[in-house]
Amino acid sequence: MDRFIRFLQTLDYMRMVLGICILIDGSPLIFFFRETLKLAPGSTTFTAAALAGGLVLMVPFTLFRRLYRPNMSMFWMGIGFLFLSIFYMYVYLGDPGFKDYTKDMIYYAYIFIFLFLLINIPNDILRVFVPVVILFTLVSNLGLIYSLMTNPTWAIGQRATITLGDNDEGSGNPHAFARNAFMGAVACAIWALRPQTGIIFRLVCLFSGLLSVAILVLTQTRSSVLALLVALVFFMIYNVRPTQIKMAVRGIFKPVPIITIILGIVGVIIFFQRFSDTYGILYSYVLAFAERNLENIYALLGLKVKGAAYKATLDASAANRSVSATFLTNVLVGHLYMLILGFGYKFLYLDIPILESLTNTGLLGFVLFAGVNAKAFYHVQKIMRTNPNPMSTFLAYFYMLILVTLFTNGRPNEISFWFPLALMIRFIGIEHLFPAYLSDPKPIKETDEYVVIPNAQPA
Structure with a gap:
């Protein structure tokens, strides 16, 4: 009976994590159903309904009855920046032609609801979070492949994406699929390296991880590729030590890892032959x-x-950032005082979010936006060193993508930033509050293999 109850609890946690995935990484699947399967081509209403469905899936049975403590400093800085953005939208508008008040308020409402639901969600989702992410990203990657294979307008050499609506050939949002591939590669690496992972799911991780890397190449997005390289560098810095190398070598020469490697190599060879x-x-x-x-x-x-x-x-993206840098230089030289309050809500699209938070919302907006990211980066470094649990480790390496995009693309008040940041606010830097059974057992160090006990005097 206890096992059955635990099984039902696991399904309930997986339901909540699925809702989180839809909010964080739902665009690839939404585009697949909307455009490839032609359920609602070009419909923003369908997208909003899908995101609302993700919020519904996140609702726990303990809603309003049990709240969980987030990272409070990050929480108040994040809330402060969002309210400041809303205030600027109605009081200090930088774009004279701006009319999307309702649209932007809907986005902010989604962010606040998402953060509120995260505070209601139990910490026990940690034990199923990474497997659900692996399966979710795998399905999304397969959906993209199916879309490319059935799209007569797509040709090899174009960026891998799903054509949106009735736009020109090859149009779409490759960054959404690159994010999905990045998440899949990171999640698969984390789960495959866990000693507790069974051989079947380890093979699934290997296949899904290789597929994610291939999709990442096909999307040709610099920010995601750079983020993966940065994540790899941090992994080498914090995990590749002589002790870890010895343990990894010892672990390889065991039946299960050897079988996994052989099957993986054979699978790759067969795939490329086929x-x-x-x-x-x-x-x-x-x-x-x-x-x-x-x-x-x-x-x-x-x-x-x-x-x-x-x-x-320069290509269009790099050229736009070059123009943005020139604009900021001119402001610093001749209009430095304008940075106190900023130029107003959505005054100029710089394509560099961290700088846009300064130019559009002033010093206060910059301090709040940069502050929440600085705190996240600080806690991420500690997590990379300690690897307390798979979910925290995944979020730490996932943040590398957010870190890179801070300087490469997007706007500081977009949901593509704040859904992941809300997840960081809820779970990053509070690992000490998690129950002990949610933490991974620490590997035995070489100095811990034996304990010298002083000779005791006979009684």
Whole structure:
């Protein structure tokens, strides 16, 4: 009976995590159902309904009866920035043609409801969070592949995305699919490296992780690729020590890891033999990605490429950030006083969120927005060192994507920022408040393998 009750509790926790995934990473599946399956092409109402469905799935049976403590300093800074943005929207508008009051207020309402529900959700979702993320991202990746295979307007060489509405060929939002792939790769790596993970699910992690990396390459999004590299660097810094290397080598030469590696290699070989063009496609994407980024570097240095008659040029995204940097330089030189209050709500799209929080909402907005991210980064470093539980570890490495996008794309008041930040506010930096049974057992250190007991005097 106890086992059955625990099974029902697990299903209930998985329901809540599924709702969180829809809010954090629901765009790929929403686009799949909306555009690929033609349930509601181009409908923002369908998207809003799907997000509302995610909120409904998050509602716990203990709603209003039990609240859980978030990271309070991050909580108040985050709430402060959101209220400041709403205040600026109605009182200090920077865009004279702005009319989307209702639309933006709906976004803010979703953020507040999401954060409120997170405070009501029990900490016990930690034990099922990462597996649900793995399955959710896998289904989303498979949906993208199906969409690409059935889309006659998509050709190899284009960025992997789902065409939205009746837009031009290849239009869409590759950043949403890159985020999904990044989350899948990180979650699979974390769960596959756990000693407690069974061989079947370890193989699922291997397949899903490789698929996520392939999707990440196909989307050709610099921010996600850079975030994955940054996450890998932090993983090497905090986890690759002589002791860890010894333990990893010892762990490899055991039956289950050896079988897993062999099956994984055989699976990859069979896959590339069955789909012989896949390797060439991925290689061409990597080469094109590298050439495009090198051209941006050449352009910034004023160099010429592809012959003397051709001068390197910035792509649209990099060029926009270059213009933003020029604008900020002009402000610092001649209009520094304007940064006290800022230029107003959505005055200018800089494509650099951390700077836009300063130019649009002034010093107070910058301090609040930068403060909540600085606190998150501080706690993330501690989590990477200690790896207290799989969910906290996943959030720590997931934050690397948020960290990179702070300087690369988006706006500081978008839901794409604040849904993940709300998750950080709820679960980051409060690991000491979690019950002990939710923490992973610590690996035995070399100095802990034996204990020297002094000779005792006979009684």
